[in-house]
Amino acid sequence: MQNAAFRSAAINLVYLALALPPDKLAVGLEAARVFGWRGLNITIPHKEAVLKYLDSTTPEAVEIGAVNTVVNEDGILTGYNTDGAGFIRSLLEGGFQPAGCRVVIIGAGGAARAVAMALARAGCDELILAGRTLSRASELAMQINRRYPAKARSITLDEQVLTPVLVAADLLVNASPVGTFPHHQDPPVIPERLLHARLTVSDLVYNPRETVLLRAAKAQGCRTVDGTGMLLHQGALAFELWTGKPAPVEIMRQELNRQLG
Ligand code: NAP
Secondary structure (H helix, E strand, O other): OHHHHHHHOOOOOOOOOOOOOHHHHHHHHHHHHHHOOOEEEOOOOOOOHHHHHOOEEOHHHHHHOOOOEEEEEOOEEEEEOOHHHHHHHHHHHOOOOOOOOEEEEEOOOHHHHHHHHHHHHOOOOEEEEEOOOHHHHHHHHHHHHHHOOOEEEEEOOOHHHHHHHHHOOOEEEEOOOOOOOOOOOOOOOOOHHHOOOOOEEEEOOOOOOOOHHHHHHHHOOOEEEOOHHHHHHHHHHHHHHHHOOOOOHHHHHHHHHHHHO
Protein backbone atom coordinates (compact mmCIF):
# COMPACT_ATOMS: atom_id res chain seq x y z
CA MET A 1 0.00 0.00 0.00
CA GLN A 2 2.76 2.47 0.94
CA ASN A 3 4.99 1.45 -1.98
CA ALA A 4 2.07 1.90 -4.40
CA ALA A 5 1.55 5.38 -2.91
CA PHE A 6 5.26 6.33 -3.22
CA ARG A 7 5.32 5.13 -6.85
CA SER A 8 2.17 7.02 -7.79
CA ALA A 9 3.41 10.25 -6.15
CA ALA A 10 6.92 9.77 -7.71
CA ILE A 11 8.52 9.88 -4.25
CA ASN A 12 11.90 8.17 -3.96
CA LEU A 13 11.12 6.09 -0.87
CA VAL A 14 10.71 2.37 -0.30
CA TYR A 15 8.70 0.73 2.48
CA LEU A 16 10.12 -2.46 4.01
CA ALA A 17 8.71 -4.89 6.57
CA LEU A 18 11.37 -5.74 9.16
CA ALA A 19 11.03 -8.07 12.14
CA LEU A 20 12.66 -6.85 15.35
CA PRO A 21 12.92 -8.80 18.64
CA PRO A 22 11.82 -6.78 21.72
CA ASP A 23 15.36 -6.64 23.17
CA LYS A 24 16.64 -5.01 19.94
CA LEU A 25 14.14 -2.14 19.81
CA ALA A 26 16.66 0.53 20.90
CA VAL A 27 19.22 -0.73 18.34
CA GLY A 28 16.56 -0.75 15.61
CA LEU A 29 15.71 2.89 16.29
CA GLU A 30 19.38 3.80 16.30
CA ALA A 31 19.64 2.18 12.84
CA ALA A 32 16.80 4.45 11.67
CA ARG A 33 18.83 7.47 12.88
CA VAL A 34 22.19 6.30 11.50
CA PHE A 35 20.86 5.26 8.08
CA GLY A 36 18.61 8.29 7.82
CA TRP A 37 15.35 6.40 7.28
CA ARG A 38 12.54 8.90 6.76
CA GLY A 39 10.24 7.13 9.18
CA LEU A 40 8.77 3.93 10.50
CA ASN A 41 5.55 2.25 11.39
CA ILE A 42 5.66 0.42 14.69
CA THR A 43 3.50 -2.61 15.33
CA ILE A 44 2.91 -5.37 17.89
CA PRO A 45 4.70 -5.87 20.28
CA HIS A 46 6.60 -2.53 20.19
CA LYS A 47 3.86 0.12 20.08
CA GLU A 48 4.03 0.96 23.79
CA ALA A 49 7.68 0.18 24.54
CA VAL A 50 8.90 2.47 21.75
CA LEU A 51 7.82 5.67 23.57
CA LYS A 52 10.82 5.69 25.88
CA TYR A 53 13.33 5.61 22.98
CA LEU A 54 11.86 8.55 21.02
CA ASP A 55 13.01 12.18 21.21
CA SER A 56 9.45 13.47 21.34
CA THR A 57 5.90 12.15 21.19
CA THR A 58 2.67 13.97 20.28
CA PRO A 59 0.13 14.57 23.09
CA GLU A 60 -2.30 12.27 21.21
CA ALA A 61 0.18 9.35 21.25
CA VAL A 62 1.01 9.99 24.93
CA GLU A 63 -2.71 9.93 25.75
CA ILE A 64 -3.18 6.62 23.90
CA GLY A 65 0.09 5.31 25.38
CA ALA A 66 1.16 3.90 22.00
CA VAL A 67 3.00 5.03 18.86
CA ASN A 68 2.37 3.52 15.43
CA THR A 69 4.22 6.07 13.27
CA VAL A 70 7.67 7.64 13.69
CA VAL A 71 9.08 10.56 11.67
CA ASN A 72 12.85 11.06 11.48
CA GLU A 73 14.03 14.69 11.07
CA ASP A 74 17.85 14.61 10.90
CA GLY A 75 18.14 11.95 13.60
CA ILE A 76 15.37 13.40 15.82
CA LEU A 77 12.62 10.79 16.12
CA THR A 78 9.05 11.94 16.80
CA GLY A 79 6.27 9.46 17.62
CA TYR A 80 2.67 9.81 16.43
CA ASN A 81 -0.43 7.68 16.68
CA THR A 82 -2.55 7.66 13.51
CA ASP A 83 -4.77 4.68 14.49
CA GLY A 84 -7.48 6.73 16.23
CA ALA A 85 -7.69 9.42 13.55
CA GLY A 86 -7.64 6.68 10.88
CA PHE A 87 -10.58 5.01 12.60
CA ILE A 88 -12.59 8.27 12.68
CA ARG A 89 -11.91 8.82 8.96
CA SER A 90 -13.16 5.30 8.23
CA LEU A 91 -16.36 5.94 10.23
CA LEU A 92 -17.02 9.22 8.42
CA GLU A 93 -16.40 7.50 5.09
CA GLY A 94 -18.92 4.84 6.15
CA GLY A 95 -21.51 7.60 6.72
CA PHE A 96 -21.38 7.61 10.56
CA GLN A 97 -21.01 10.90 12.48
CA PRO A 98 -19.43 10.30 15.90
CA ALA A 99 -20.44 13.63 17.54
CA GLY A 100 -23.16 13.10 20.16
CA CYS A 101 -23.33 9.32 19.72
CA ARG A 102 -23.49 6.48 22.23
CA VAL A 103 -20.85 3.81 21.69
CA VAL A 104 -20.13 0.33 22.99
CA ILE A 105 -16.55 -0.88 22.50
CA ILE A 106 -15.62 -4.55 23.00
CA GLY A 107 -12.05 -4.93 24.30
CA ALA A 108 -9.68 -2.72 26.23
CA GLY A 109 -6.31 -3.30 24.52
CA GLY A 110 -4.20 -0.97 22.39
CA ALA A 111 -6.69 -0.62 19.52
CA ALA A 112 -9.59 -0.01 21.93
CA ARG A 113 -7.57 2.77 23.64
CA ALA A 114 -6.84 4.51 20.33
CA VAL A 115 -10.45 4.22 19.16
CA ALA A 116 -12.00 5.23 22.51
CA MET A 117 -9.80 8.32 22.88
CA ALA A 118 -10.46 9.36 19.28
CA LEU A 119 -14.23 8.96 19.73
CA ALA A 120 -14.12 11.00 22.96
CA ARG A 121 -12.12 13.70 21.16
CA ALA A 122 -14.61 13.62 18.25
CA GLY A 123 -17.40 14.53 20.72
CA CYS A 124 -19.23 11.27 21.32
CA ASP A 125 -21.61 11.49 24.25
CA GLU A 126 -21.29 8.12 25.98
CA LEU A 127 -18.60 5.43 25.82
CA ILE A 128 -19.24 2.01 27.29
CA LEU A 129 -16.21 -0.25 27.45
CA ALA A 130 -17.21 -3.90 27.58
CA GLY A 131 -14.24 -5.95 28.72
CA ARG A 132 -13.42 -9.58 29.30
CA THR A 133 -11.06 -8.23 31.99
CA LEU A 134 -13.18 -5.60 33.72
CA SER A 135 -10.22 -3.91 35.47
CA ARG A 136 -8.60 -3.03 32.09
CA ALA A 137 -11.86 -1.57 30.78
CA SER A 138 -12.40 0.37 34.04
CA GLU A 139 -8.90 1.85 33.89
CA LEU A 140 -9.52 3.10 30.33
CA ALA A 141 -12.93 4.52 31.31
CA MET A 142 -11.29 6.47 34.19
CA GLN A 143 -8.64 7.91 31.86
CA ILE A 144 -11.30 9.09 29.40
CA ASN A 145 -13.38 10.66 32.19
CA ARG A 146 -10.33 12.57 33.44
CA ARG A 147 -9.73 14.14 30.01
CA TYR A 148 -13.01 14.44 28.11
CA PRO A 149 -16.63 15.45 28.71
CA ALA A 150 -17.78 12.11 27.17
CA LYS A 151 -19.24 9.88 29.87
CA ALA A 152 -17.26 6.63 29.98
CA ARG A 153 -17.96 3.50 32.02
CA SER A 154 -17.01 -0.15 31.98
CA ILE A 155 -19.17 -3.27 31.94
CA THR A 156 -18.65 -7.02 31.67
CA LEU A 157 -19.53 -9.05 28.58
CA ASP A 158 -22.46 -10.59 30.45
CA GLU A 159 -25.48 -10.76 28.12
CA GLN A 160 -27.90 -9.36 30.72
CA VAL A 161 -25.67 -6.32 31.21
CA LEU A 162 -25.04 -5.86 27.47
CA THR A 163 -28.67 -6.12 26.34
CA PRO A 164 -30.03 -2.74 27.61
CA VAL A 165 -26.76 -1.00 26.78
CA LEU A 166 -26.91 -2.14 23.14
CA VAL A 167 -30.58 -1.18 22.83
CA ALA A 168 -29.59 2.42 23.62
CA ALA A 169 -26.37 2.47 21.54
CA ASP A 170 -25.73 4.01 18.10
CA LEU A 171 -22.34 2.38 17.42
CA LEU A 172 -20.81 -0.99 18.36
CA VAL A 173 -17.05 -1.44 17.82
CA ASN A 174 -15.29 -4.79 18.05
CA ALA A 175 -11.76 -3.95 19.22
CA SER A 176 -11.01 -7.55 20.22
CA PRO A 177 -9.37 -10.09 17.89
CA VAL A 178 -12.50 -12.30 17.97
CA GLY A 179 -13.36 -13.28 14.38
CA THR A 180 -9.79 -13.19 13.02
CA PHE A 181 -8.61 -15.94 10.65
CA PRO A 182 -8.13 -18.90 11.35
CA HIS A 183 -10.84 -18.54 14.06
CA HIS A 184 -13.17 -16.73 11.67
CA GLN A 185 -15.92 -19.37 12.06
CA ASP A 186 -16.17 -18.90 15.85
CA PRO A 187 -19.39 -17.29 17.15
CA PRO A 188 -19.37 -13.46 17.02
CA VAL A 189 -18.20 -11.59 20.12
CA ILE A 190 -21.80 -10.24 20.42
CA PRO A 191 -24.65 -12.67 19.63
CA GLU A 192 -26.74 -11.69 16.60
CA ARG A 193 -29.92 -11.54 18.71
CA LEU A 194 -28.54 -8.45 20.57
CA LEU A 195 -28.04 -6.43 17.35
CA HIS A 196 -30.70 -4.08 15.96
CA ALA A 197 -31.12 -2.08 12.77
CA ARG A 198 -30.41 1.35 14.40
CA LEU A 199 -26.86 0.21 15.25
CA THR A 200 -23.81 0.89 13.13
CA VAL A 201 -21.39 -2.02 13.65
CA SER A 202 -17.66 -1.55 13.14
CA ASP A 203 -15.16 -4.40 13.32
CA LEU A 204 -11.45 -3.54 13.56
CA VAL A 205 -10.59 -7.07 12.40
CA TYR A 206 -9.80 -6.97 8.66
CA ASN A 207 -8.81 -10.61 8.09
CA PRO A 208 -11.38 -11.65 6.90
CA ARG A 209 -12.88 -8.42 5.67
CA GLU A 210 -16.44 -9.55 6.35
CA THR A 211 -16.21 -10.99 9.85
CA VAL A 212 -18.84 -13.18 11.44
CA LEU A 213 -19.94 -10.10 13.46
CA LEU A 214 -20.39 -7.96 10.34
CA ARG A 215 -22.30 -10.78 8.64
CA ALA A 216 -24.65 -10.99 11.64
CA ALA A 217 -24.99 -7.18 11.66
CA LYS A 218 -25.92 -7.10 7.96
CA ALA A 219 -28.52 -9.81 8.58
CA GLN A 220 -30.08 -7.52 11.23
CA GLY A 221 -30.12 -4.55 8.86
CA CYS A 222 -27.27 -2.63 10.57
CA ARG A 223 -24.91 -0.29 8.74
CA THR A 224 -21.42 -1.87 8.85
CA VAL A 225 -17.86 -0.51 8.71
CA ASP A 226 -15.09 -3.07 8.18
CA GLY A 227 -11.50 -2.90 9.49
CA THR A 228 -9.86 -2.11 6.16
CA GLY A 229 -10.92 1.56 6.38
CA MET A 230 -8.94 2.10 9.59
CA LEU A 231 -5.95 0.23 8.14
CA LEU A 232 -6.08 2.38 4.99
CA HIS A 233 -6.48 5.73 6.73
CA GLN A 234 -3.88 5.18 9.48
CA GLY A 235 -1.48 4.45 6.60
CA ALA A 236 -2.61 7.48 4.59
CA LEU A 237 -2.02 9.73 7.62
CA ALA A 238 1.45 8.19 8.12
CA PHE A 239 2.24 8.83 4.42
CA GLU A 240 1.31 12.49 4.92
CA LEU A 241 3.55 12.79 8.00
CA TRP A 242 6.55 11.28 6.18
CA THR A 243 6.16 13.12 2.88
CA GLY A 244 4.28 16.35 3.69
CA LYS A 245 2.07 15.56 0.67
CA PRO A 246 -1.58 14.52 0.46
CA ALA A 247 -1.85 10.73 0.37
CA PRO A 248 -3.11 9.14 -2.88
CA VAL A 249 -5.87 7.43 -0.89
CA GLU A 250 -7.60 5.75 -3.85
CA ILE A 251 -4.32 4.21 -5.07
CA MET A 252 -3.64 2.96 -1.54
CA ARG A 253 -7.18 1.56 -1.25
CA GLN A 254 -6.86 -0.30 -4.56
CA GLU A 255 -3.55 -1.83 -3.52
CA LEU A 256 -4.87 -2.77 -0.08
CA ASN A 257 -7.91 -4.43 -1.67
CA ARG A 258 -5.63 -6.27 -4.09
CA GLN A 259 -3.37 -7.50 -1.28
CA LEU A 260 -6.24 -8.53 1.00
CA GLY A 261 -7.97 -10.30 -1.89
P1 NAP B 1 -4.68 -6.29 22.36
O1 NAP B 1 -3.93 -5.12 22.87
O2 NAP B 1 -4.15 -7.68 22.53
O3 NAP B 1 -6.17 -6.22 23.02
C1 NAP B 1 -7.16 -7.16 22.71
C2 NAP B 1 -8.38 -6.93 23.58
O4 NAP B 1 -9.38 -7.87 23.18
C3 NAP B 1 -8.13 -7.15 25.07
O5 NAP B 1 -8.85 -6.22 25.85
C4 NAP B 1 -8.66 -8.57 25.28
O6 NAP B 1 -9.21 -8.79 26.56
C5 NAP B 1 -9.82 -8.61 24.31
N1 NAP B 1 -10.13 -9.99 23.94
C6 NAP B 1 -9.27 -10.91 23.44
N2 NAP B 1 -9.93 -12.07 23.23
C7 NAP B 1 -11.22 -11.86 23.62
C8 NAP B 1 -12.38 -12.68 23.66
N3 NAP B 1 -12.35 -13.96 23.25
N4 NAP B 1 -13.53 -12.14 24.10
C9 NAP B 1 -13.57 -10.86 24.52
N5 NAP B 1 -12.51 -10.02 24.52
C10 NAP B 1 -11.34 -10.54 24.08
O7 NAP B 1 -4.95 -6.16 20.78
P2 NAP B 1 -5.13 -4.79 19.96
O8 NAP B 1 -3.81 -4.32 19.46
O9 NAP B 1 -5.97 -3.88 20.77
O10 NAP B 1 -5.93 -5.32 18.66
C11 NAP B 1 -7.28 -5.77 18.75
C12 NAP B 1 -7.78 -6.13 17.35
O11 NAP B 1 -7.85 -4.95 16.55
C13 NAP B 1 -6.86 -7.10 16.60
O12 NAP B 1 -7.66 -8.04 15.93
C14 NAP B 1 -6.13 -6.23 15.61
O13 NAP B 1 -5.78 -6.93 14.43
C15 NAP B 1 -7.21 -5.18 15.31
N6 NAP B 1 -6.63 -3.92 14.85
C16 NAP B 1 -7.01 -3.45 13.63
C17 NAP B 1 -6.51 -2.25 13.16
C18 NAP B 1 -6.95 -1.74 11.82
O14 NAP B 1 -6.25 -0.89 11.25
N7 NAP B 1 -8.09 -2.17 11.31
C19 NAP B 1 -5.59 -1.52 13.94
C20 NAP B 1 -5.21 -2.03 15.18
C21 NAP B 1 -5.74 -3.23 15.62
P3 NAP B 1 -8.32 -8.83 27.90
O15 NAP B 1 -8.25 -7.38 28.30
O16 NAP B 1 -9.10 -9.68 28.81
O17 NAP B 1 -6.99 -9.42 27.48
